[in-house]
Each structure stands twice: as structure tokens, then as C-alpha cells.
Amino acid sequence: MIIGHGPCTYLLLLLLGLILLFPYLEEGLFARTLLGVLFSIVLLIGAFSSRQTRWGFILKLGLALLGVGLQWAALLTESITILALAGISYTASLAVAISGVLRYILKRGPITADKLHGALAGYIMLAFVWAFIYALIERSSAGSFGPGRLDFTQPGTFFKLLFFSFTTLTTTGYGDVIPLTDHARSIVMVEEFAGVFYVGVLIARLAGLYPSTATK
Numbered sequence: 234m235i236i237g238h239g240p241c242t243y244l245l246l247l248l249l250g251l252i253l254l255f256p257y258l259e260e261g262l263f264a265r266t267l268l269g270v271l272f273s274i275v276l277l278i279g280a281f282s283s284r285q286t287r288w289g290f291i292l293k294l295g296l297a298l299l300g301v302g303l304q305w306a307a308l309l310t311e312s313i314t315i316l317a318l319a320g321i322s323y324t325a326s327l328a329v330a331i332s333g334v335l336r337y338i339l340k341r342g343p344i345t346a347d348k349l350h351g352a353l354a355g356y357i358m359l360a361f362v363w364a365f366i367y368a369l370i371e372r373s374s375a376g377s378f379g380p381g382r383l384d385f386t387q388p389g390t391f392f393k394l395l396f397f398s399f400t401t402l403t404t405t406g407y408g409d410v411i412p413l414t415d416h417a418r419s420i421v422m423v424e425e426f427a428g429v430f431y432v433g434v435l436i437a438r439l440a441g442l443y444p445s446t447a448t449k
Contacts (some may be wrong), residue, residue, distance in 0.1 A: 239347030257389035279330030296326035402428035
């Protein structure tokens with residue numbers, strides 16, 4: 234159940250590596266380029282992480298490539314507008330990847346390490362999706378999150394929202410980042426519900442996929 238060799242295992246390792254390395258890869262052109270490479274790989278692996286129809290694969294790959302292209306354009310031009318467009322593409326690409334992973338892990342059959350890793354990878358990608366949504370909200374309506382102004386031209390800003398997303402999804406709530414407007418609070422409440430729903434329903438469903446061992 235721990236050692237796996239499937240695509241979801243590799244996706245999980247990449248996501249964990251991205252989280253751990255993120256704080257060290259936000260300052261300087263080389264560091265941001267390396268961060269861009271890691272996230273590009275995450276998007277592409279997400280497109281290949283589960284079986285899908287031909288059109289489903291084309292959609293996932295197209296969104297991933299669009300996100301990668303916009304990401305590199307933003308790195309080269311240092312444009313916040315292009316970075317916001319990349320964030321929209323990231324959100325769509327990760328959402329589609331999550332749906333594919335969920336279909337894979339909830340498919341009836343033996344529970345493998347790769348499926349368990351897919352469940353955790355989906356949870357992490359869900360946190361990334363909400364972090365991008367929060368970034369887009371703050372970008373369109375400055376002051377939605379605080380305390381203090383979030384400046385996306387400064388390193389560490391997105392990581393703060395990612396940390397906030399994880400604490401919200403797990404209902405930890407340290408309180409160092411908080412929603413300040415009603416529309417931001419309403420979106421945060423949806424994430425709280427999504428986190429509880431994901432864990433509760435997924436665990437119940439995975440338990441139901443185990444073959445029955447009851448004997449008469």
C-alpha cells in the first residue's frame with residue numbers, strides 16, 4: 234500500500250516535491266524557471282495519470298499545454314495579466330485531472346497503492362485549485378484576503394494562499410490568512426464543505442470497494 238509504480242504515485246511524488254520546494258524557488262530567474270518546470274511536469278503528468286476516452290485525453294492534454302505555454306510566457310514577460318490567464322488555465326487543467334483521478338480510483342476493482350496515492354494526489358490538487366481561485370479573486374478584487382495587502386509581484390504571495398487553502402481544506406484554520414470580504418468568505422465556505430465531502434465520501438467509497446470477507 235506504500236510502494237507504488239503507477240502514474241498516480243509519480244503524480245503524488247511530484248506534488249509533494251513541489252510543495253516542499255516551492256518556498257525556495259520563488260526568488261530569482263533560475264529558481265522561478267525551475268519552479269515552472271516542476272509545475273509544467275505536474276500538469277502533464279496529471280493529463281496522463283488516468284485512463285480516459287480519446288476526447289477526454291485531448292481535452293486534458295490541451296488544457297495542460299495551454300497552462301504550460303501561458304506560464305512560460307508570464308515568466309518571460311513578467312506580466313501579471315498573463316500570469317492570471319495561466320492561473321485560469323491551471324484551475325481548469327487541475328479540475329479535469331482531479332475528475333480523471335477520481336474516476337480511476339473509484340472504479341470497482343482491487344485497491345492498489347497507486348489508487349491510494351491517486352486519492353491523496355487528488356486532495357492536494359484540490360488545494361491547488363482553490364489557491365488559484367483565491368489568487369484570481371484577490372487579483373480581481375484587491376483586499377479580499379489579508380491581513381495586509383497581497384502583492385503578487387512579491388515572492389511568497391501565492392504560497393500564502395496555497396497554505397491558506399490547505400488549512401481551509403483540512404479545517405485547521407491557523408488564522409494567519411483570512412478572508413476579509415463576504416464574497417471571499419462565501420468561496421472559502423464552499424472549500425470547507427468540499428474538503429469534508431471529499432474525505433468522507435471517498436473513504437466510504439473506497440471501503441465499499443474492498444471485497445467482502447464475511448462468511449456464513
